[in-house]
Amino acid sequence: MFGTRKAIIDFLPFGGHILDMNFYPISLSFTSAFSFVLGFFVIYKNPRNSINVTWGLASFCVGAWSFLFVLSLFSPSQEIANLLIRILNAVAAYIPVLTTHFSKEVTGVNKDKKGLIYFGYFISVFISLLAFTDLFCYAGTNVP
Numbered sequence: 469m470f471g472t473r474k475a476i477i478d479f480l481p482f483g484g485h486i487l488d489m490n491f492y493p494i495s496l497s498f499t500s501a502f503s504f505v506l507g508f509f510v511i512y513k514n515p516r517n518s519i520n521v522t523w524g525l526a527s528f529c530v531g532a533w534s535f536l537f538v539l540s541l542f543s544p545s546q547e548i549a550n551l552l553i554r555i556l557n558a559v560a561a562y563i564p565v566l567t568t569h570f571s572k573e574v575t576g577v578n579k580d581k582k583g584l585i586y587f588g589y590f591i592s593v594f595i596s597l598l599a600f601t602d603l604f605c606y607a608g609t610n611v612p
């Protein structure tokens with residue numbers, strides 16, 4: 469049935485052009501959609517539970533990061549792409565601290581000591597503010 473490469477390519481969806489597609493936007497779009505849905509579902513399930521809130525916020529940050537990445541890939545100009553990349557870097561600064569906060573809430577380790585979490589949020593705010601300067605993301609050249 470599939471004797472030649474042409475027969476295999478003709479059998480594939482989109483006339484074989486699926487092999488030429490860039491799968492980054494597709495996977496980032498799925499990641500964004502699933503992260504937003506998961507974040508909404510988890511917070512909707514029990515909005516008063518700190519475990520649900522921290523995981524929901526982490527999921528929203530991952531969803532926003534993925535969505536902004538897709539938008540930056542299809543932006544009409546370099547200036548808009550640079551702005552979107554700066555915003556997604558600012559959002560991405562909160563993913564590690566929210567995940568760490570979630571892990572701390574789930575395990576119940578050192579519930580009375582929240583200094584590390586507060587320090588993590590402080591660093592995230594600092595990185596978010598720094599993301600809009602040339603010190604963090606230099607927008608002067610195009611990176612292939």
